[in-house]
Amino acid sequence: MDRFVSVFENNGLLVAFALVGTLILVSEWLSRKLTRGRLQGSAIAILLGLVLAYWGGSTTGGHAGLADFAALSGLSLMGGAMLRDFAIVSTAYGVDLRQIKRAGPTAMLSVILGVLVSFAAGSVVAAAFGYTDAVSMTTIGAGAATYIVGPVTGTAVGASSDVIALSVAAGLVKSVVVMVGTPLIAPLIGLNNPKSAMAFGGLMGTTSGVAGGLAATDKRLVPYGAMTATFYTGLGCLLGPSLLYVTLRAILGQ
Structure with missing residues (x-):
């Protein structure tokens, strides 16, 4: 043995x-x-x-x-992160540029809405559990976008390690829910073509969750969902510690 x-x-x-x-x-x-x-x-x-x-x-x-x-x-x-990210990046080789051009404005709008809605929902939940300062609400709201955006934002705005850990947990829960739930709801929302996959990836944002969920639905859709989900992560990292943080501080008067 x-x-x-x-x-x-x-x-x-x-x-x-x-x-x-x-x-x-x-x-x-x-x-x-x-x-x-x-x-x-x-x-x-x-x-x-x-x-x-x-x-x-x-x-x-x-x-x-x-x-x-x-x-x-x-x-x-x-x-681990190395092989996971390699697999996600490699999906770009399966993209059809004609499908991307066809989705154009819809895909970009889904990315923007996805970041804003996730951030707002996460911030509200954070406040409901007693995290009412702008730094904590911003960090946890960013974590609700993805577990990558949360730590990036939290570090930039000076959040405590406990709050950053909560943001990661929120993002991980979202990732698992999206991964498991995608094949179940796909027939109900018409998730069966590249355009809808790009919109879905933009709205959900969690790259690993979207990639896993689409792989369980139709592996041909993975490159399209993963592409917009990756843009979502980048946009979240850009807006979280800047515009969204400043806006939340103004709303809270802090």
Whole structure:
């Protein structure tokens, strides 16, 4: 047994790919047998992954899910920011420029509305829980946009580490909800073409959540949703510590 564990530890990334591949195969089988294809296998894989991550973290008392087990430590690299961002950036190669031009103003409007609505909602929730100063409301509101915009904004406006942590938590919850919920609501909102995918990515903004959700819906839509979601993150990082912060201070009279 010790020899097997040693082999797994020394080939962590390969083990991670093998485990995730097996999980996807099982999920596709469950999709065909239990839902007759109505629920995408990718969506089932996401749900199973979250359950396994929770079980791994609660069993070991750690904070990295299944990666807390030494034999599965390669999952922390596979699921880390480096490979995640590489996968998201690589989706740009699947973009059809004609579809982007066709979406034009709609996509840009969705990005602007997405940032403003998310920020407003996050700020209101922050105030409801007692964070009524402009710095905290701005930071948590920015976190409601994405878990990247929150820390960037919080650091710029001088928020405490506790408030920045809350902004990250808000963004992570949003990302998971979007990832799991996208394939469920896609048929209801007509999320089945590049134009709607760009509008959806612009409104939701969380790049990892949008990419995962669209992959579970229709992998051909991932490049379009991820593209506008990436612009959303950039716009949020630009507006959060500047215009939105100044505006909120003026409204609160601080």
